[in-house]
Amino acid sequence: MLRGRVSSSSNHPRAHRLRLIDIMTAASAPRGERRFINMLGAAQICSWGTIWYGFPLIAEAMRGDLGWTKTEIYAAATLGMLLASLAAYPVGAAIDRGHGRKVMAGASIAAGLLLALWSQVDTLWLYYPVLAFLGCTQAAVLYEPAFAVVTRRVGPTRARGAITALTLWGGFASTVFIPLIQYLIDTQGWRGALLAMAGVNIVICGTLYARAIDPDRDAAPVPLAADEAAPLAGRAAVRAAMRLPAYWGLMVAWISYVGTFSALTYHFYPLLLERGLDAAATVMVLTVIGPAQVAGRIAVRALAHDLSVRQLGSAIVIVFPLVVIGFAYAPPNLLIIACLAAGYGAANGMTTIIRGAAIPEMVTRHAYGAVNGSIVAPMTVMQALAPLGAALLWQATGSYGPVLAAIFIGSLTFCAGFWFAALRSRPPVVAK
Numbered sequence: 001m002l003r004g005r006v007s008s009s010s011n012h013p014r015a016h017r018l019r020l021i022d023i024m025t026a027a028s029a030p031r032g033e034r035r036f037i038n039m040l041g042a043a044q045i046c047s048w049g050t051i052w053y054g055f056p057l058i059a060e061a062m063r064g065d066l067g068w069t070k071t072e073i074y075a076a077a078t079l080g081m082l083l084a085s086l087a088a089y090p091v092g093a094a095i096d097r098g099h100g101r102k103v104m105a106g107a108s109i110a111a112g113l114l115l116a117l118w119s120q121v122d123t124l125w126l127y128y129p130v131l132a133f134l135g136c137t138q139a140a141v142l143y144e145p146a147f148a149v150v151t152r153r154v155g156p157t158r159a160r161g162a163i164t165a166l167t168l169w170g171g172f173a174s175t176v177f178i179p180l181i182q183y184l185i186d187t188q189g190w191r192g193a194l195l196a197m198a199g200v201n202i203v204i205c206g207t208l209y210a211r212a213i214d215p216d217r218d219a220a221p222v223p224l225a226a227d228e229a230a231p232l233a234g235r236a237a238v239r240a241a242m243r244l245p246a247y248w249g250l251m252v253a254w255i256s257y258v259g260t261f262s263a264l265t266y267h268f269y270p271l272l273l274e275r276g277l278d279a280a281a282t283v284m285v286l287t288v289i290g291p292a293q294v295a296g297r298i299a300v301r302a303l304a305h306d307l308s309v310r311q312l313g314s315a316i317v318i319v320f321p322l323v324v325i326g327f328a329y330a331p332p333n334l335l336i337i338a339c340l341a342a343g344y345g346a347a348n349g350m351t352t353i354i355r356g357a358a359i360p361e362m363v364t365r366h367a368y369g370a371v372n373g374s375i376v377a378p379m380t381v382m383q384a385l386a387p388l389g390a391a392l393l394w395q396a397t398g399s400y401g402p403v404l405a406a407i408f409i410g411s412l413t414f415c416a417g418f419w420f421a422a423l424r425s426r427p428p429v430v431a432k
Helices: 003-010 013-022 030-052 055-068 070-096 100-118 123-142 141-155 157-168 173-212 236-241 245-274 279-303 309-316 318-328 334-362 366-396 400-422
Strands: none
Touching: 003 309, 030 055, 030 100, 030 123, 030 141, 030 173, 030 279, 055 070, 055 173, 070 100, 070 141, 070 366, 100 123, 100 141, 100 173, 123 141, 141 157, 141 309, 141 334, 141 366, 157 279, 157 334, 173 400, 236 245, 236 366, 245 279, 245 318, 245 334, 245 366, 245 400, 279 334, 309 334, 309 400, 318 334, 318 400, 334 400, 366 400
16 A cells, blocks of 8 residues: 555655655565665674674683783774775775675675684784774775665665665674674684684675675666756765765764764773763663664654654754763663663664765765765774773873763764754755
């Protein structure tokens, strides 16, 4: 019934948005697209679970075994993220040229080989280059390249629903892999766990990305509006986007967002301990965030299909400064802090969808990979440096109060940047 109404009124904006949000339902998505999203989503769980969420667990096990300091171990991860920022644009541009399968499958195999090599390290001189190259693979296998691949497959006007569905899959990565990797460390040691993680990337991720991504099935080029010139690609598309105020608003917004998010994420545990929670209560609070992210994404899919990315994002961004105020002034009560963490997690989950869909709606419908990659590069630099900056600020002051103040300022900058982009962005052009 829904499909019938959409088909008969395809030019109606509400019907169009319903198609976007219902892309994964049996009534509205072709079987091939559902299979594509399911396979890509399963691969994303494995990529995030092994390459991202596995690091802190392996790092702690290595520290106890090899006697390296936490700074020595984590500095290598920072180096990897900095190099990932350099890889973001070329990865996006390659996907724009139709090389998504080679990029994501090849990077997964490379990540597997690097994880296997990591399992053999005994010296820092080998550990650092392994983590540096492993960081580069993040730019080719996590959400940003996956969003670019999805946008090519379904087209920019239908990308939001597919991105929403994909992030629902990715939200389970920590739930699945953190306990699994910890079990492997407990039973096989950290070297054995890394070998298992290597196998997951080579066999599961490499196979799923290779089979799911088919450039021959990408959507046809977006029809141009009457006043639009021929689409640009690569650096020309990025230069054109840079002439738009909305591009710079999103740049400021996303750099501020990842700075606040990464600083808060890396320091959540000691911050909550300092605010008065005990270790058990702190762990309980942290376990709320992952499910809340998934719940937020489900809420977007179920309840917010009538809202544009501008509207949805403009409402969600204000949650972040409010939550930071809550963490700063709330009493050390488990229920209150857990509710704040749930709000933070839900807002973060919804922001992931907004981040993926903002470029086609607010900047340009063309060259998604290149334009998005040009924003991801400085984002990744901030993501790498913000936790270190927070640690230095804590060390200088002896308290997380100034750290929360800095995070609060970052959250306000995030709001200002997104609101500016929303006000100055171009209305979306819906192909008929």
